Amino acid sequence: MIDLHLIGIGTGSPDHLTRAGEAAMRAADVILLPRKRADTADLLDVRLALCDAVVGERGRVAIFDLPARDAAAPYLATIGTWHDAIADAWAKAIARHLPGGGRLALLVWGDPSLYDSTLRITDRLRARGMVLNVTVTPGITSLQALTAAHAIPLNTLGAPVTITTGRRLADDGWPAGVDTLAVMLDGQCAFDTVDPAGVTMWWGAYLGMSQQALAAGPLSEIAADVRTRRAALRTEHGWIMDIYLLRRA
Structure with a gap:
């Protein structure tokens, strides 16, 4: 069983994180952070700064490489394949860092329910047989x-x-x-x-x-x-x- 907590972080400002979000971060065994292209390193740095401010323990932070979407292809024609690739990356990171189950947190820009596909990717993991207990904590949108x-x-x-x-x-x-x-x-x-x-x-x-x-x-x-x-x-x-x-x- 993986207790997956999706935490809205607004635009990345510490002031956009609610107290409920801070509590969820502190309760997590692992906080999983995506790493995109090298030229977007600031995106990872923002999340790392939030973790430093709230948790203060880099040992509880795990970083994975986020697959890239084919931007040249039609969006709706490629989004499913891209989400499958992200689900693969999540599954590998979970197997590596929480092989026996536990509490996993993901920091989501804005709100996990508003123009964000994090919840759709969790559905893909469930479809593969992963047992997930999902909790969503909204942030400032x-x-x-x-x-x-x-x-x-x-x-x-x-x-x-x-x-x-x-x-x-x-x-x-x-x-x-x-x-x-x-x-x-x-x-x-x-x-x-x-x-x-x-x-x-x-x-x-x-x-x-x-x-x-x-x-x-x-x-x-x-x-x-x-x-x-x-x-x-x-x-x-x-x-x-x-x-x-x-x-x-």
């Missing part, structure tokens, strides 16, 4: 961090909000009947496909961290600046996590 950073409400009075991805915005356009869009996972600046007339944008990157960057204003006036800034920040840090809100007048 990027949506909360964005609206707080700009001191704005998420919705207008009595109106709905659509949470979507940059890929869906670019492919399907602005959904009908919705005035407010929260857009995540937009690596291609899909806001450039939106008619900017009457649209306000609130953008944020590295929310809650020392390198936090914000911009707000009419989309027609700030789109080019946001595109330039996010490209520069990605080059500087090797990675970027950003989110934005679009609202029609």
Whole structure:
């Protein structure tokens, strides 16, 4: 039996980790951390810093290499294969570090239930016969961090909000009947496909961290600046996590 605890860590700021998340980290026998490409070493460093701050024992931290997704292939056509490869990596790490079972923690950006596939990967492990007792502890989501950073409400009075991805915005356009869009996972600046007339944008990157960057204003006036800034920040840090809100007048 593996007691798997998925802990939301917001954007990586220690302030985004709840007390319940801290308790789960301290209770874990092993905290499993993914390592991506060499140019994204900062991502691992953020998680290691959280472990140092909360647990203070590197001996309880295990690092595994996260398989890369084929970014050149269509997303939905490759995501299943990629998740299978991640499940393989998890299984090998668990067999190595917890061969007799125990308490395993994984630190998840944002919230494990919001545009994250960690729970889907645990389903793959169950399908292979692994006995998992899964507990989820949410953290501060990027949506909360964005609206707080700009001191704005998420919705207008009595109106709905659509949470979507940059890929869906670019492919399907602005959904009908919705005035407010929260857009995540937009690596291609899909806001450039939106008619900017009457649209306000609130953008944020590295929310809650020392390198936090914000911009707000009419989309027609700030789109080019946001595109330039996010490209520069990605080059500087090797990675970027950003989110934005679009609202029609």
